[in-house]
Each structure stands twice: as C-alpha cells, then as structure tokens.
Amino acid sequence: MLLLAFDTATPAVTAALHDGERVLAESTVIDARRHGELLVPAVDRVLSTAGRALADVTGVVVGVGPGPYTGLRVGLVTAASFGDALGVPVHGVCTLDGLAWAAGEAGLEGPFTVATDARRKEVYWACYDGPAVRVTEPAVNRPADLPADVLALPAVGAGAALYPDAFTDRRPDPAHQSAGSLGALAAHRLAAGEAFAPALPLYLRRPDAQVPAGYKAVLPT
Amino acid sequence: MADEPLVLGIETSCDETGVGIVRGHTLLADAVASSVDEHARYGGVVPEVASRAHLEAMVPTIQRALKQAGVSAGDLDGIAVTAGPGLAGALLVGVSAAKAYAYALGKPLYGVNHLASHICVDQLEHGALPEPTMALLVSGGHSSLLLAPDITGDVRPLGATIDDAAGEAFDKVARVLGLGFPGGPAIDRHARDGDPAAIAFPRGLTGGRDPLYDFSFSGLKTAVARWVEARRRDGRDVPVADVAASFQEAVVDVLTRKAIRACKDNGVDHLMIGGGVAANSRLRSLALERCEGAGIRLRVPRPGLCTDNGAMVAALGAEMVARGRASSTFDLPADSSLPVTEVSVPGHTHDHVHEAARDNLHG
Numbered sequence: 001m002l003l004l005a006f007d008t009a010t011p012a013v014t015a016a017l018h019d020g021e022r023v024l025a026e027s028t029v030i031d032a033r034r035h036g037e038l039l040v041p042a043v044d045r046v047l048s049t050a051g052r053a054l055a056d057v058t059g060v061v062v063g064v065g066p067g068p069y070t071g072l073r074v075g076l077v078t079a080a081s082f083g084d085a086l087g088v089p090v091h092g093v094c095t096l097d098g099l100a101w102a103a104g105e106a107g108l109e110g111p112f113t114v115a116t117d118a119r120r121k122e123v124y125w126a127c128y129d130g131p132a133v134r135v136t137e138p139a140v141n142r143p144a145d146l147p148a149d150v151l152a153l154p155a156v157g158a159g160a161a162l163y164p165d166a167f168t169d170r171r172p173d174p175a176h177q178s179a180g181s182l183g184a185l186a187a188h189r190l191a192a193g194e195a196f197a198p199a200l201p202l203y204l205r206r207p208d209a210q211v212p213a214g215y216k217a218v219l220p221t
Numbered sequence: 222m223a224d225e226p227l228v229l230g231i232e233t234s235c236d237e238t239g240v241g242i243v244r245g246h247t248l249l250a251d252a253v254a255s256s257v258d259e260h261a262r263y264g265g266v267v268p269e270v271a272s273r274a275h276l277e278a279m280v281p282t283i284q285r286a287l288k289q290a291g292v293s294a295g296d297l298d299g300i301a302v303t304a305g306p307g308l309a310g311a312l313l314v315g316v317s318a319a320k321a322y323a324y325a326l327g328k329p330l331y332g333v334n335h336l337a338s339h340i341c342v343d344q345l346e347h348g349a350l351p352e353p354t355m356a357l358l359v360s361g362g363h364s365s366l367l368l369a370p371d372i373t374g375d376v377r378p379l380g381a382t383i384d385d386a387a388g389e390a391f392d393k394v395a396r397v398l399g400l401g402f403p404g405g406p407a408i409d410r411h412a413r414d415g416d417p418a419a420i421a422f423p424r425g426l427t428g429g430r431d432p433l434y435d436f437s438f439s440g441l442k443t444a445v446a447r448w449v450e451a452r453r454r455d456g457r458d459v460p461v462a463d464v465a466a467s468f469q470e471a472v473v474d475v476l477t478r479k480a481i482r483a484c485k486d487n488g489v490d491h492l493m494i495g496g497g498v499a500a501n502s503r504l505r506s507l508a509l510e511r512c513e514g515a516g517i518r519l520r521v522p523r524p525g526l527c528t529d530n531g532a533m534v535a536a537l538g539a540e541m542v543a544r545g546r547a548s549s550t551f552d553l554p555a556d557s558s559l560p561v562t563e564v565s566v567p568g569h570t571h572d573h574v575h576e577a578a579r580d581n582l583h584g
C-alpha cells in the first residue's frame with residue numbers, strides 16, 4: 001500500500017506519503033494564499049524524499065473540508081485528476097477528522113472539539129469521542145453560538161486558538177493540518193475496512209449571490 | 222500528420238468548463254460543460270457558482286474529450302491551460318487539474334493566455350495564422366484590438382475598451398429591454414426584424430481627437446436606457462426590434478471601423494475576429510462587407526470556437542510545442558489579471574520540478 005495524502009482546506013498546504021505502516025515523507029507549508037502554486041511541488045518533494053515513484057501510489061487521500069473554498073478546490077480537483085490519470089481510487093476524508101487523528105497522536109484522549117477558521121467570525125467545527133470517532137456532523141457557526149458543553153471540551157485547531165474567550169480549554173497540538181496524520185487515519189480506516197466519504201467538497205455554506213432586485217432606471221423618476 | 226503535436230487544452234476562466242484536444246491545426250475534440258443556466262437568474266456570472274461547477278465538471282469533461290478524440294492520455298505531447306486572465310477561483314480549478322494530469326502523465330505543462338488562445342483557435346478553422354495577425358476580440362469580458370507578430374510570444378495591445386466590454390453592453394441592453402441573460406443572442410435575434418437606422422445611438426470614441434483604437438460602450442448603453450425609459454414614461458410602446466437593431470448597429474459599426482483602421486495603419490491585410498460577440502450575425506456581415514471593401518481578408522471561426530472553449534487553449538499549446546517554446550513549471554500561478562503581452566507563463570524558476578516529475582514517474 002502506498003497512499004498519497006494531501007489537504008488544502010486550511011492555511012496549510014500539506015502532502016505526505018504513507019505506506020500503511022508509517023509516514024514515509026511529509027511536506028507542510030503554511031501559506032493560505034498559494035495552495036495552487038505549492039501543492040504539486042509538495043507532492044513532488046515527498047516522492048523524492050521517500051524515493052518512490054508516483055506510479056507506485058495505490059490510492060489518493062484528500063481532505064474534503066470544510067474549509068475556505070478556493071483552497072479547498074485545489075486539493076479536490078488535484079485528487080480527482082491524479083485518481084483519473086493514475087487509475088487509482090480517491091478517498092475523501094473530512095479535514096476535521098485529520099486534525100482529530102493528529103490530536104490523538106499528540107496524546108489527547110476522550111471527548112474533544114476540533115475547530116478551524118471559517119473566516120467571517122465563524123469556525124468550522126465538530127465534536128469527537130477519541131481521535132477516530134466523530135460524534136457530530138461538521139458545521140459552521142459563530143463560536144459564541146456553540147452549545148456551552150461543546151465549548152467546555154478540550155479544543156484543538158486554529159479556530160479554537162482564534163477565539164480563546166469561547167474555547168476555554170485549548171490544546172496546542174496539532175496547530176495545523178498534517179497530511180501525514182490524514183494518511184495515517186486513511187490507512188487505519190482501510191485496515192478496518194471502513195468506507196470513505198466521496199471526494200466531494202464540504203462547503204457548508206451556499207454561494208454568496210444576490211438575485212438583482214430588478215432593473216435600475218437611468219432617468220430620474 | 223501524426224507527427225504534429227497532440228495537445229489537450231483546459232479552459233476555466235469564466236463559466237464554461239472547456240476541454241479540447243488538437244493535433245497541430247486539426248480539432249479532434251471540443252468538450253464543454255457550461256454553468257450558464259445557473260447564472261441566468263443572477264443576471265450575470267457568479268464567481269463562486271462558476272468555480273463549484275468547474276470542480277464538478279472538470280474530470281468528466283476531460284474524460285469526454287479524450288473519448289471524443291479517440292486518443293489516450295498517455296499519447297499527449299503536452300497539456301495546456303488558461304493561466305489568465307479570468308475569474309481567479311475559476312482559473313485555479315483548471316490550472317490545478319492541468320498540473321495534476323501533466324505531472325501524473327509526465328507531460329509538459331503550458332500555462333497560456335486566454336486572449337492569445339482566442340486568436341490561435343482560428344488555426345483550427347482556417348490553417349496557419351499569417352504573421353503578424355490583426356485580431357479583434359469581443360466578448361462579455363474583453364474588447365481588444367491586438368497585433369500579434371508571433372502568437373506564441375509577441376502579442377501587442379493596440380486598443381481596448383475603457384469601460385464596458387462589448388458583450389457586457391449587450392447584456393445590459395438586453396436587461397433594459399427585458400430579454401434575459403445572456404443578452405447577445407437575444408439582441409441578435411430581435412435585431413433581425415428591426416431597422417438598424419431607426420434610432421441614431423451614439424458611437425463612442427469616434428471623434429477626431431479620440432484614441433484611434435480604444436472603445437467605449439458605457440455611454441451607448443446609457444443612451445439606449447434613456448431612450449427606452451423616456452418612451453415608456455410617455456406611455457408609448459417600445460419598438461424592441463428597432464432598439465435592438467439600432468444598438469447592435471452602433472456597436473458593430475465602431476468595432477469594425479476601428480479594426481479596419483488598425484489593419485490599414487499597420488499594413489496588415491487580414492483580420493481575425495474572436496470572442497463570444499464574434500458569433501453576432503450583424504458583426505460578421507458588416508465586417509465581411511467592410512473587409513471586402515478594403516481588400517482585407519476576414520477570418521472568423523465558427524461560433525462554437527469563438528466563445529470560450531478548451532480547443533482554443535489546445536490550439537495555442539500545440540503551436541507552443543511545435544515551436545519549441547518553454548513549458549511552465551509546476552508552481553504555475555493562476556493570474557486573474559494576466560496581461561495580454563504575456564502569451565504564456567514559463568516558470569519563474571529553473572524547470573527542476575518537471576525533471577523531477579519524470580524521475581518520480583519512471584523511477
């Protein structure tokens with residue numbers, strides 16, 4: 001097994017190779033504005049570092065968000081294109097699940113919350129019962145609007161760090177999404193025979209678009 | 222001509238997901254998925270709606286094009302993609318897909334200019350472009366007069382609109398007349414039953430001291446709106462066909478007049494017209510009439526190749542391969558305001574990623 005994992009749904013542009021046992025190589029760059037420029041070079045770098053060929057990859061793992069859309073789409077269209085060009089399956093994994101798995105790797109146990117920055121004073125969030133079990137659907141809300149018991153849980157992710165008044169029990173690790181952790185989670189799911197989400201974006205918001213309010217007259221009325 | 226370059230082109234700068242495949246000057250496939258219907262109720266293209274549609278349509282449209290062309294992805298000599306100008310988020314979907322396919326297949330990547338592609342597509346219709354080429358590009362996003370001594374490396378802007386694009390004026394006037402979006406085809410249809418001389422609408426930037434090759438359509442659009450509103454205010458019927466025909470005549474009169482002037486001034490004996498507005502039947506007929514009068518050969522691709530499509534990107538990519546132009550690196554950015562003078566976007570760094578791609582692919 002050789003999984004190529006990447007995620008562009010957060011400010012991290014992260015790519016990794018996972019052989020089913022361990023992470024062979026990982027590249028993570030934090031640059032929220034250049035996902036499109038950095039992703040394929042990052043993939044190239046992890047292949048070089050691991051000394052493996054793209055043709056050896058048996059599956060692509062991609063973070064499906066939720067996350068800001070422009071960056072998110074870079075990962076998803078890249079995954080779909082790799083999957084088609086290489087003839088390998090594409091496994092969609094919720095980006096928050098990757099962070100939860102990384103939190104477990106960092107030693108966090110029991111129930112906790114993962115929150116990332118959704119901009120517009122909102123966070124993308126979900127609750128977990130341990131690193132592999134998500135217990136709520138991913139959602140987007142203002143931190144102050146979350147239930148008190150959710151806010152009281154230990155919390156990881158940039159969304160928690162951004163709103164310390166709301167998330168009172170913040171944990172520092174992981175600070176950012178890691179494709180190594182995403183790949184490790186996918187390997188765990190494959191070994192357990194679990195199904196994957198389709199590699200479709202979790203936008204959680206409708207597009208901003210106003211139906212114009214009729215035609216505006218030019219002549220004074 | 223199996224030794225001519227086989228190139229796949231991807232275009233996602235606006236609301237069409239276009240994938241074309243060409244071999245040299247021969248069109249093999251032209252697959253398009255449009256999200257135009259999703260934008261109609263907003264009266265214009267909504268960038269986020271377009272970007273979402275591109276993501277959904279990207280891989281299926283590539284698969285459809287390969288099937289249509291009857292070639293396998295491994296046979297390609299290169300993958301070309303619109304790097305700009307266009308909607309940033311929309312461009313990024315196409316650029317990312319092009320990179321992934323090029324990298325995975327071990328093929329060179331060519332990030333090219335959307336406007337130069339609009340010109341180059343005519344090679345699929347009328348064979349090699351003369352050099353230099355004079356081009357008039359008119360669409361909802363652009364109105365430009367371009368002189369192209371070398372379509373793969375030297376495109377010079379002579380003039381452009383200083384306000385609305387020509388296609389935008391069509392959309393806005395169609396809205397004044399209640400004809401829906403997109404406006405171009407509706408105006409064209411109604412104008413056929415109208416009198417183009419019925420109303421004397423203004424011709425922007427045609428005075429003796431105005432810039433020779435620039436355009437302005439904002440004043441015309443306002444003049445049409447004023448005329449129609451005054452008519453409605455007086456409780457009289459609006460003669461839609463006459464308004465459409467007179468407006469359309471004002472637009473194509475200025476476009477063709479300036480284009481022919483540019484040809485004469487620069488000693489170019491042919492004119493290429495591209496972009497969505499080139500599908501307008503009156504623009505085609507008036508351009509033909511005036512070109513014949515001036516001894517200029519007119520080249521206009523069929524309407525399907527004038528609007529945004531992947532074949533035009535593939536056509537420019539194939540020309541780049543044929544002329545041995547530098548390919549792009551895998552850190553190619555999508556540039557929403559890519560100047561027309563940048564026909565392609567070679568890497569800003571050494572081409573090491575592409576070399577590495579070959580190693581990693583075959584290693």
Ligand SMILES: [Zn+2]
Pocket residue numbers: 335339360362496497528529
């Ligand atoms: Zn165009």
